[in-house]
Amino acid sequence: MNLTISGHHLELTPAIRDYVENKLERIIRHFDHVIDIAVILGVEKPSEKDKRQRAEVNLRLRGNVIHVESFAEDLYAAIDTLIDKLDRQVLKYKTKIQDHQHETFKRMPDVSASA
Template sequence: MNLMISGHHLELTPAIREYVKAKLDRVLRHFDHVIDIAVILGVEKPAEKDKRQRAEVNVRLRGNVIHVESFAQDLYAAIDSLIDKLDRQVLRYKTKLQDYQHDAIKRMPGEASVA
């Protein structure tokens, strides 16, 4: 799994990087078929008095891409909200995969077994 963490109008400290990696471990515990994760952290300034922190992630899976974004006043709160949303999305994708893969039919009904 490749992990890329980048900042937009924001300096990434080692503490922020470790926080994101620790939080992503929770998602990887539930589903380990992840190819690539790209996390973008940034600051949006729609108005000078209202600074919002933004966190977004793109998770590439086999045959699918999950995109989640979150906004908050605090960067750590935005990351926490992002990870909660991502965890729900990954679990939903995992249950879809498991529901799609049906058990194989071993014998057709009414067919006699040959010994």
């Protein structure tokens, strides 16, 4: 798994980098078939009074890419909501994959009933 963390108009401190890595461990614990993770942290400035912290992630899986973004007043809050959204999407993808793999066994006729 490759992890890339970058900042736009923002200096990435070791504390922010460690915080993101610790939060991403939750995603890896639920689903370990991750190929690549690209995290982009930044500051959006539509106007001076409306400063917003932005966090987005592209999670590459086999045959799929999950893109999630989140905005908040605080960068750590943006990262927390980002990880929550990503966790929900990864779990949804995982159940979709598991249901699809076992679908053929559910629809096969029972061999012992016909004998």
